[in-house]
Amino acid sequence: EVQLVESGGGLVQPGRSLRLSCVTSGFSFRDAAMSWVRQAPGAGLEWVGFIRSKGLGGAIEYNGAVEGRFSISRDDSGGVLYLQMNSLEEEDTGVYFCTREISHLGASDYWGRGTLVTVSA
Amino acid sequence: EVVLAQSPDTLSLSSGERATLSCRASQSVYSNFLAWYQHRPGQAPRLLIYRASTRATGIPVRFSGSGSGTDFTLTISSLEPEDSAVYYCQQRISRGTFGQGTKLEIK
Numbered sequence: 001e002v003q004l005v006e007s008g009g010g011l012v013q014p015g016r017s018l019r020l021s022c023v024t025s026g027f028s029f030r031d032a033a034m035s036w037v038r039q040a041p042g043a044g045l046e047w048v049g050f051i052r053s054k055g056l057g058g059a060i061e062y063n064g065a066v067e068g069r070f071s072i073s074r075d076d077s078g079g080v081l082y083l084q085m086n087s088l089e090e091e092d093t094g095v096y097f098c099t100r101e102i103s104h105l106g107a108s109d110y111w112g113r114g115t116l117v118t119v120s121a
Numbered sequence: 122e123v124v125l126a127q128s129p130d131t132l133s134l135s136s137g138e139r140a141t142l143s144c145r146a147s148q149s150v151y152s153n154f155l156a157w158y159q160h161r162p163g164q165a166p167r168l169l170i171y172r173a174s175t176r177a178t179g180i181p182v183r184f185s186g187s188g189s190g191t192d193f194t195l196t197i198s199s200l201e202p203e204d205s206a207v208y209y210c211q212q213r214i215s216r217g218t219f220g221q222g223t224k225l226e227i228k
Contacts, residue, residue, distance in 0.1 A: 037217075037219075044209060044219060044221050044222040047211070050217065062216070063217075064122070097166070101213070102171075105156070105171040106153075106154030106213040106214070107154075107168055107177075107211070108166075109168050109177060111165035111167075112165060113165050114165065
């Protein structure tokens with residue numbers, strides 16, 4: 001069974017940093033493209049960024065709103081996806097989901113349940 | 122950036138009725154890399170349709186997708202109470218974007 005479990009959320013002050021983790025199981029993580037999607041309170045889904053498998057080049061892409069502040073990485077030996085978030089702003093508040101992306105589908109077929117990040121003084 | 126506009130914002134229908142949700146892109150979504158998701162409160166989003174018209178594994182046949190280029194549609198042929206949710210379209214021809222969502226209420 002495919003499982004994605006996010007952790008690392010919490011309350012943080014503006015300007016500070018936070019690192020989210022997504023522990024995966026049930027599939028070959030090293031061969032998978034992965035992404036982060038977030039949802040602000042009362043708002044819709046927003047794509048945050050994506051990392052391709054190392055075997056296909058390991059390319060990373062970001063939403064323009066987070067580029068330069070957020071960094072996605074992966075630990076293929078442990079099956080863990082990371083989201084390093086620096087210089088956090090109140091607008092970054094929301095639930096963060098990790099997903100498995102299937103390139104030839106152009107879609108995310110598995111999602112975690114999310115972890116809540118609250119940026120507030 | 123590809124902008125996706127969904128309509129209507131809210132849809133209120135009765136069980137057994139047909140729902141038609143629209144997603145319009147600001148530029149052509151080539152290879153039809155357009156997906157639809159269902160999101161119920163407190164749950165993980167669920168992939169319904171990919172490549173505009175292919176049902177994901179385990180999705181009931183009452184869900185269908187159609188369209189190409191810039192205009193796409195999700196149809197739910199006969200609504201069930203559990204279909205109450207927010208539905209999003211998403212493109213992945215470039216940096217991913219989602220539509221703003223359509224909230225479907227079952228009366």
